[in-house]
Amino acid sequence: MQRGLLAGADLDSYVEERVITTKFDKAVAWARGNAMWPATFGLACCAIEMMSMVSARYDSARYGAEVFRASPRQADMLILSGRVSIKMVPVIRRIYDQMLEPKWVIAMGACSSSGGMFANYAVVQGADKFLPVDIYIPGCPPRPEALMYGVLKLRNKILGDPDLGWRDEYRAHGTEEDERASKPGGIPVERAGTAPSDGRLVGEAEPTPEQLASEAGLLDEAERAVSERAAVVGAQRAEHDEWEGRDA
């Protein structure tokens, strides 16, 4: 395409058809979502179905998730496939801590989601007792299509918002990176979605105190609405109980 060949509206439409503009966060999230590398973490029967997912019929390579890295430093997804025994818990936690952020955990199968059918002394009743889990996939074992669906759901989650505050949600503080980052002057951890500068375009000014106050005001309003709704629901429930009590 030589300079001067197109001009004006033609040039504009030519460029528009070939160039995508997006936010940097979105581009990074797109790259992350399309190249989730699982760590080789097969524990038990679900591992065989995980291997089936990678194999030719259910091909997870289409979604970029084929490269199973043995080293946790190079992997960003931990698929906990299989029952989590109590002896294995410190090992898994260590592997998880060694993974670099951003990292996600898929609890594949009933055993890692909630202990499965093994409600006994040897199996941890759910991996979320010691790890923050992003996606739970039910099944015993889940079909490779189900695992694929879970992986795609995770991908959607990444594309939508990489960090939904899962550390706070699962009270997952206390890992080494978290401590390092929360120390004053520590290694800054990228927390997309929680920094005050998020949601603003490059070059825009920092939020003024009035803007912050109005945002806080919005928050107060929202809280008031929630508590009003809770009061209404409580009143309805009380009425229902009274009505039930009358019958009994």
Added chain:
Amino acid sequence: MATPTDDRIADTTRTMEELGRDAIARTEAEVIGTSPIERTALDREQELLTINMGPHHPATHGVLRLLVSLEGEVVRDLKPVMGYVHTGIEKSCEQKSYWKVIPFVERMDYLSYYFNAEAFCGAVEKMLELEIPRRAKWLRTLHLELNRISSHLVGLGTTALDLGAISMFWYCFRERDKILDIMEMSSGQRMHTRYFQVGGVIEDIPLGFERKLRAFTAEMPDRIDQYAALLDRNEIFLQRTKDVGIVPRERLLELGVTGPLLRAAGEPWDLRKVEDYLAYRELEFDIPVGTVGDNYDRYKVRLQEMRESVKIISQCLDGLPEGPWIADDRKVVLPPRDELSVSMEALISHFKLVTEGFRVPPGEVYYPIESPRGELGCFVVADGSAKPVRVHFREPSFVNLQSLRDMCMDQYVADLICNLAMLDPILGGIDR
């Protein structure tokens, strides 16, 4: 002037010279070659490095931890540490009625789930003195052999993966998916199908099953030939597996090893031929037996076992007898659903079986079968109630793992990977 300092310095110098001469004399006496390996080979304890392989390791076929003492690249000691996927299945089984134990027990050796179910159901049927119908025996045999093929496929695929031949992995899993489709046709699940019940099988095979299975048995021998073509004469594979991991037959018998490992070492011991269970006595098949007992023989034995299993499946399809697929005894087996709406006794027995389960008279039984890894035995103790007192599985992988040390002693670390792969351990069975 001889000051004390001078004397002491003179003493020190003399001592250093003497020490130096001693050191040189010692080293010269020990060195026969110039390479460090040769020097360390004379004194074994000189430099042993204990490394930890696993439990998170790409080549340990599950969560097995190996403490390996290395001298250079040579393995001098090996200690396996297990228990990282211990699920307490045997304890959980004591809390469930016999019927509900079957899904628990299937998840032990998670590649040969039909075999686990057969061992348990066979043990319970023996204690109940329950005779299962002929069609059920043949259907069970058919599914067991299908499971044997799928288990060997995964074993061979992951072995080849460890040795670097990843294409074998893809091909094996392609066939395995076909087998799982067939299993899904008969039972509705790909893995852990709960197809075997005490008394027979839970459902008859549907229409289209036979056609699909015949298509599979028609093309499978060609596929196995393709695998053989890939690996049989592959220079790298031969160098990695020939004369590697040899344990003498007597030592294997001492260690309690059974299955393809024992057969590759030359002992023709297979419980399908020796014990009279299910339909094996009425079928014609051979047992592949190796000669040398190295990893190449183990590979060839497994490959040939797949061919024999295909033969068994074709014979099962040809000779499948007609009749019921589960025993008639209403005290043990659920009545057919269509009877529930017309017969009160059927409803009552269904209710009792589902809520309480059937009772087994007191006794103990050990029931061994031939699983893809060796002798799988189920030991059940019953006390007359609806729940077993003790369920124990004699897992072949657990016992075979004792031979890993013998296989890997004084061999290279790379051979350890190959030996472990050819051992075909399933950690679910080892840890239970």
Added chain:
Amino acid sequence: MPDAPGLELIAAEINARHPDAVLGTTYDHGQAALIIGPSSVRDTLLHLKEAPGQEYDFLASLHAADYLPRTPRFAVHYELLNMARVERLRVKCVIEDPGEERLPETESVTDIFPTAEFQEREAYDFFGIVFRGHPDLRRILMPEDYIGWPQRRDFPVGGDPVIFTNTEDEVPGWTR
């Protein structure tokens, strides 16, 4: 499987060599079993392995069981196999519960049958049965520092209680 009279002959033979080794025999569902005490394990198994008519030289399985509340409480089963004649014989070593603070003991057979090494460790791990003479008796499947003998009948199964929605105090969020 030796038949019932054959089993009695074996028991008599062992009792002739080692008095009062065999406490009894059972023959259930075609499976023969000798019942012995914890002090005659090595004598019996050595005899069964080496005596010219017996030659049960393959130990297929070694496992333990807890028969609470029956006494004797523990039993260690040795499944012996003669490959040439395809005969299986079970040797059941019954061990009394020595009470609190003491562990039941029996003799290890790892030098007679090397396959017993892992399996005796498993019996120790789950039942607390000590095998005297075992080269390396420590836990095998539970964590090394675990306290308790999990597969004993009086050990709790464990796990979390299952929470059903009618036992929750509030309506859980996912039904709103």
